[in-house]
Amino acid sequence: MPELPELNPVIHGKLRLALLSLLLGVEEAEFTWLREKTGSTDGNLGAQLMKLEEAGYVAVEKKFVLRKPQTLYRMTEKGRTALTEYVSALKELLGSAI
Amino acid sequence: MSAENQELTERLELIESMIAEGRRSTAKWAWTIVLWGVAFYVAIAWSTGLFGGPIWGQHYMAWPVTMVGTWLLNVALLRRMHRSAKAPMTTVGRAVMSIWTAMGISMFALLLPLGLSGRADQQVCVAVVATLLGTANAASGILLKWPAQFGCAVVWWLASAASLFGTVTQSTIAFLVAIFLCQIAFGIYAMILESREQRRQGAANA
Numbered sequence: 001m002p003e004l005p006e007l008n009p010v011i012h013g014k015l016r017l018a019l020l021s022l023l024l025g026v027e028e029a030e031f032t033w034l035r036e037k038t039g040s041t042d043g044n045l046g047a048q049l050m051k052l053e054e055a056g057y058v059a060v061e062k063k064f065v066l067r068k069p070q071t072l073y074r075m076t077e078k079g080r081t082a083l084t085e086y087v088s089a090l091k092e093l094l095g096s097a098i
Numbered sequence: 099m100s101a102e103n104q105e106l107t108e109r110l111e112l113i114e115s116m117i118a119e120g121r122r123s124t125a126k127w128a129w130t131i132v133l134w135g136v137a138f139y140v141a142i143a144w145s146t147g148l149f150g151g152p153i154w155g156q157h158y159m160a161w162p163v164t165m166v167g168t169w170l171l172n173v174a175l176l177r178r179m180h181r182s183a184k185a186p187m188t189t190v191g192r193a194v195m196s197i198w199t200a201m202g203i204s205m206f207a208l209l210l211p212l213g214l215s216g217r218a219d220q221q222v223c224v225a226v227v228a229t230l231l232g233t234a235n236a237a238s239g240i241l242l243k244w245p246a247q248f249g250c251a252v253v254w255w256l257a258s259a260a261s262l263f264g265t266v267t268q269s270t271i272a273f274l275v276a277i278f279l280c281q282i283a284f285g286i287y288a289m290i291l292e293s294r295e296q297r298r299q300g301a302a303n304a
Contacts, residue, residue, distance in 0.1 A: 017109060021116030026186040029120075033186055037119055065181065087113060094106050 005089035008082055010055045015040055015048045020057060020075065020083050028061070028074040049073060057082055120188070126179060126296075128288035130172055135281025137168035142274070162210065169202065194238050201234035221261050221269045228258035228276060235280065246287070250280040 011017055018038050023029060035045050052058040057079030061072045075083075143149060145160035180187075208226060212218040232254030239248030257276035261269035 012109070014109075014112065018112055018116045021113045022120040025117050025120035025190075026188050027192065029186040037116075083113075087110070090106055090110055094103060094110070 005092050007089055007093070008086050010051060010057070011082055011086045013048065013051075015044065016052055017086075019045075019048060019052060019073075020079060023058065023073060023075040024080070024083065028072045031071040031073070034073065052079070055079075055082075120186075126289075126292055127176070128285055128292045130176070131281055131285030131288060133172060133285075134168060135277050135285055137164050138277045138281065139274075140164050142270075158213075161213070165206070190241065193241055197234050197237045197241070201230050205230050220266055221264075224261040224269050224273045225258040228254045228261060228273065231276075231280070232258065246284065250284050253280050 011020060015038060019034060022037055053060055056076060058073050059076050063070050141161050141164035145157050147157060232251040235247050235254060236251035239251060253276050257272040260272035
């Protein structure tokens with residue numbers, strides 16, 4: 001019997017999965033945009049983004065635009081690969097159910 | 099369906115909905131189509147002597163000045179709107195922008211030397227502009243899966259052919275009609291669609 005794939009625990013969290021999926025279609029996104037799209041709180045969003053950053057799935061850039069601080073997040077190649085593998089594993093696990 | 103499968107299916111649906119949400123542009127850009135249509139009309143009016151006064155008398159400056167001025171205005175307004183909307187640049191948005199930027203540079207690189215070398219012929223110039231605009235509209239229309247924009251490409255290509263086979267007057271009329279249909283009318287139509295989409299998104303987020 002073939003072994004079923006394991007799901008990446010870093011990606012499997014709902015908010016982290018939503019964040020990576022959002023970042024997949026854009027070049028980079030501001031913290032405030034991600035908060036608006038996910039409806040998350042600042043604290044929770046910051047914590048989940050930090051986990052993704054530690055895993056190397058997102059890169060962070062902090063800068064000042066018109067003297068206002070701006071935090072930009074962008075998906076890394078490692079993150080893109082991890083999400084692709086996660087989706088493949090998810091589809092394999094679901095098999096004929098989808 | 100088991101509870102575990104239900105949860106996995108929900109994850110898959112979450113990925114799909116978030117990807118779609120991320121790609122949905124919140125930036126307003128349809129006004130640029132109308133802006134360029136108005137710019138074309140201003141350049142035509144200036145170059146044919148419809149405006150009076152010392153500056154407007156320099157007919158040879160009409161197209162370069164109007165086009166460069168409109169480009170600068172376009173870039174400045176887009177940057178300002180992008181900053182205030184905090185909307186990220188999507189991959190599709192970047193692709194569409196690259197098509198129009200490349201088309202604009204090609205047009206400038208071809209028409210300026212044509213004008214300066216004295217080899218410019220009005221009918222040929224209209225055909226070149228219309229063909230390039232047709233190419234950019236077709237590429238954008240295919241990319242965005244938007245038949246109306248591809249329809250604009252067909253109008254521009256027809257205007258190009260009409261310019262070459264018709265008289266100078268017919269060439270001018272074909273150009274004016276194409277500008278009205280593909281820049282003014284299509285631009286206003288795109289603005290209406292854009293504001294409807296934003297209202298829909300606003301209601302969904304409320």
